[in-house]
Amino acid sequence: MRYLIAGACLMASVARAQAPATLPVQLSAETRVTLQRLLDSARAVGLPTTPLVDKAAEGVIKGADEHRIVVAVETLLHRLSDARDVVGAPASVFLLGATASALQAGVPSSDLKRLASTSPTSTDSRPFVGALVTLVDLIAKHVPRSVATASIEDLLRRRATEDQFLVLRAQVAQDILGGQTPEAAISARTRAYIKTLDGSQPPRSLPSRPPFANGPPQSL
Amino acid sequence: MRDDGHLPPGLERATELLRDESHVRPEWRAAVMASLDRDEPVSSIRSMRRWSMRPTAAIAAGVLCAIAGGALTFAVTRWSQPARANLAAVDTGRISRVRFTLVAPNASRVSIVGDFNQWNPTTLPMRRSSDGQTWEIEVPLASGRYTYAFFVDGRVARDSAAAESANDGFGTPSSVVLVKGGGGT
Numbered sequence: 001m002r003y004l005i006a007g008a009c010l011m012a013s014v015a016r017a018q019a020p021a022t023l024p025v026q027l028s029a030e031t032r033v034t035l036q037r038l039l040d041s042a043r044a045v046g047l048p049t050t051p052l053v054d055k056a057a058e059g060v061i062k063g064a065d066e067h068r069i070v071v072a073v074e075t076l077l078h079r080l081s082d083a084r085d086v087v088g089a090p091a092s093v094f095l096l097g098a099t100a101s102a103l104q105a106g107v108p109s110s111d112l113k114r115l116a117s118t119s120p121t122s123t124d125s126r127p128f129v130g131a132l133v134t135l136v137d138l139i140a141k142h143v144p145r146s147v148a149t150a151s152i153e154d155l156l157r158r159r160a161t162e163d164q165f166l167v168l169r170a171q172v173a174q175d176i177l178g179g180q181t182p183e184a185a186i187s188a189r190t191r192a193y194i195k196t197l198d199g200s201q202p203p204r205s206l207p208s209r210p211p212f213a214n215g216p217p218q219s220l
Numbered sequence: 221m222r223d224d225g226h227l228p229p230g231l232e233r234a235t236e237l238l239r240d241e242s243h244v245r246p247e248w249r250a251a252v253m254a255s256l257d258r259d260e261p262v263s264s265i266r267s268m269r270r271w272s273m274r275p276t277a278a279i280a281a282g283v284l285c286a287i288a289g290g291a292l293t294f295a296v297t298r299w300s301q302p303a304r305a306n307l308a309a310v311d312t313g314r315i316s317r318v319r320f321t322l323v324a325p326n327a328s329r330v331s332i333v334g335d336f337n338q339w340n341p342t343t344l345p346m347r348r349s350s351d352g353q354t355w356e357i358e359v360p361l362a363s364g365r366y367t368y369a370f371f372v373d374g375r376v377a378r379d380s381a382a383a384e385s386a387n388d389g390f391g392t393p394s395s396v397v398l399v400k401g402g403g404g405t
Contacts, residue, residue: 021338055389057339058367062376064390072389094364101396104386126400129365133396137383140393166398169383 021053024060031066038070038077047080048093051100079103086112087125095125098132105136111149118156130162131155134169141173143182151190158197168193314363316399320370321356322346322379327372330355334368334394341371361399369394 023032023039035056039049055076059069083099084091086109091099102112112132119128131152138148155165168189175185320332330346333339336359346355355370367385369392370377378384382395 024338051335054335054338054367058388058394059390061333061339061341061371062388062390062392068390075389092364097367098365101386126363126398130398133365133383133398136386137396140384140386162398162400166383 021050023053024057026060027056027066027069031070034070035073038073042077042080045081046089047077047084048096050093051080051097052076075104076100082109085109087116092125095129098129098136101136102132105139106145107135107139107149115149115153115156118153126162127156127160127165130165131160134165137169138172138182138186141176141182143172143186147183147186151186154190155193155197158194160193160197164193315360316363317358318361318397318399319356319358320346320368320379321354322370322372323354324370324372325353327355329373331371332357332359332368333371333376334397335366336361336368346370361397363399366397366399367394368397 023035027035035052039052042049042052052073055073056069059072064072079100080096082103083096086099086103087095099112103109115131115135116128119125119131135148135152138151139145152165155168160168171189172182172185175189176182180188322330324330330348331341332344332346333341337343344357344359346357348354349356367388368379370379376392378393379395382397385394385396388394
């Protein structure tokens with residue numbers, strides 16, 4: 001009996017110690033149980049649970065109903081699983097998140113695998129993460145998916161840096177605001193970057209520590 | 221048993237043997253009884269067993285076990301909590317102070333929410349700058365990719381200057397910031 005008590009105590013301690021970041025308290029008990037099952041599923045296959053908890057919290061603050069939150073978390077779980085198939089394991093949670101976001105934006109996994117294989121550095125995933133963030137943003141700005149993917153692939157092949165991808169994104173956004181079509185903007189900017197990267201001159205980049213995370217202050 | 225009420229011969233003999241009083245040599249019996257009466261010091265393991273079989277001791281053991289479990293939980297939780305921010309720090313081990321700004325002259329309360337604070341609007345309130353137009357905050361972040369938004373007077377607003385995230389599943393787009401390793405703003 002005493003062995004049983006000791007074992008139960010140990011198991012309870014271990015189970016609590018492995019508990020993930022907490023789900024939002026605003027959710028009902030029923031929804032929390034459902035979400036906890038999804039977290040358990042993620043943990044069972046070695047996927048990070050933090051993005052799933054964050055997604056639930058994001059849904060709460062955005063005022064989504066609980067059913068929608070469960071669907072969003074479940075969808076993200078599947079995206080993360082697919083993302084790991086694309087980039088392989090082990091992968092940082094940021095790389096998985098960026099890849100999952102690209103899948104969510106409609107980029108086929110076959111395209112993402114090709115982009116991942118094009119990425120020149122296997123030890124530093126930052127250029128690839130920067131490429132994916134830019135790709136998703138371009139698609140959100142109505143650049144045709146195939147055109148955006150081809151541009152990103154061209155730049156990845158030429159070892160564009162994370163900064164260069166981010167500058168490209170900002171420049172294309174400015175061009176679109178200036179009246180260019182999304183496709184024309186990305187095409188012109190990509191050509192200019194290819195010329196720079198293929199030439200002898202050092203590639204342009206942002207200062208290593210930009211003063212603003214989000215550029216100059218913007219009005220709502 | 222047979223119909224006449226007698227056992228078979230083999231079984232009858234075995235029964236008689238069982239009925240016989242066992243014959244134990246007197247010196248063996250005396251030695252055994254002496255060892256039972258002797259007040260021998262017990263080994264520590266035997267002592268623990270006796271102690272743990274008492275009800276009060278069992279309760280005390282349970283309480284101790286709970287305390288130990290709680291301590292273990294606390295220790296592991298303490299180690300795992302910063303993992304959210306340290307996931308990227310594993311890659312670079314560096315933290316940057318990232319400055320977020322928003323022009324919202326008519327807003328009365330603005331904060332920033334995102335993956336870095338579990339979308340909690342109370343933890344990172346932005347402060348109005350001296351011009352009264354701009355809200356700003358510096359957030360220490362490990363390098364990595366974060367989804368975020370502004371929380372303006374109770375409503376979520378995307379940062380139009382930053383990269384847009386993919387469909388969030390809620391119909392309210394968020395923004396994405398990529399943080400590089402570094403030391404200052």
